[in-house]
Amino acid sequence: MDKNATRYSVQLYIYDLSRGMARSLSPIMLGKQNEMHTAIVAYGDEFFFGGEGISSCPPGGTMLGPPDTVVELGETEVSEEIFMDYLSSLGESTYRGDRYRLFEHNCNTFTNEVAQFLTGRPIPSYITDLPSEVLSTPFGQILRPILDSIHIAPPGGNVINGGRNI
Numbered sequence: 001m002d003k004n005a006t007r008y009s010v011q012l013y014i015y016d017l018s019r020g021m022a023r024s025l026s027p028i029m030l031g032k033q034n035e036m037h038t039a040i041v042a043y044g045d046e047f048f049f050g051g052e053g054i055s056s057c058p059p060g061g062t063m064l065g066p067p068d069t070v071v072e073l074g075e076t077e078v079s080e081e082i083f084m085d086y087l088s089s090l091g092e093s094t095y096r097g098d099r100y101r102l103f104e105h106n107c108n109t110f111t112n113e114v115a116q117f118l119t120g121r122p123i124p125s126y127i128t129d130l131p132s133e134v135l136s137t138p139f140g141q142i143l144r145p146i147l148d149s150i151h152i153a154p155p156g157g158n159v160i161n162g163g164r165n166i
Contacts, residue, residue: 013067019052053097076118
């Protein structure tokens with residue numbers, strides 16, 4: 001990454017957490033596929049939100065390995081310093097680890113907000129709409145109490161701040 005650059009590439013990394021199982025099981029049980037973890041890649045690092053708060057790592061550096069899909073979101077003129085201040089603020093308030101909720105406030109919520117901050121555009125709606133689509137199914141309603149207790153935190157990242165406060 002060129003430290004003198006004024007425009008920085010912004011990417012969305014999409015991971016299949018089930019490693020293919022959700023593709024075959026989710027449509028049968030939920031009528032939808034639900035297997036996505038997302039992260040933002042900018043300034044030479046990958047940033048994501050989970051049960052530990054906001055974390056970062058080298059791109060593809062979590063235990064999930066390389067992403068299954070990469071979406072080019074565009075470029076930003078926001079400096080890395082301003083971005084890190086922004087993440088620090090989010091990590092102390094909106095995106096603390098104890099605020100993680102699998103369906104309402106998750107990695108996809110985070111990447112959508114960060115993408116809009118950096119590029120002015122949201123992530124694809126098929127990702128942001130998925131939780132409400134899953135919860136609208138009968139099986140999604142049955143599973144909701146169990147799924148609400150799950151806190152996903154891909155191993156391999158360095159927590160920026162905002163870890164779980166329990």
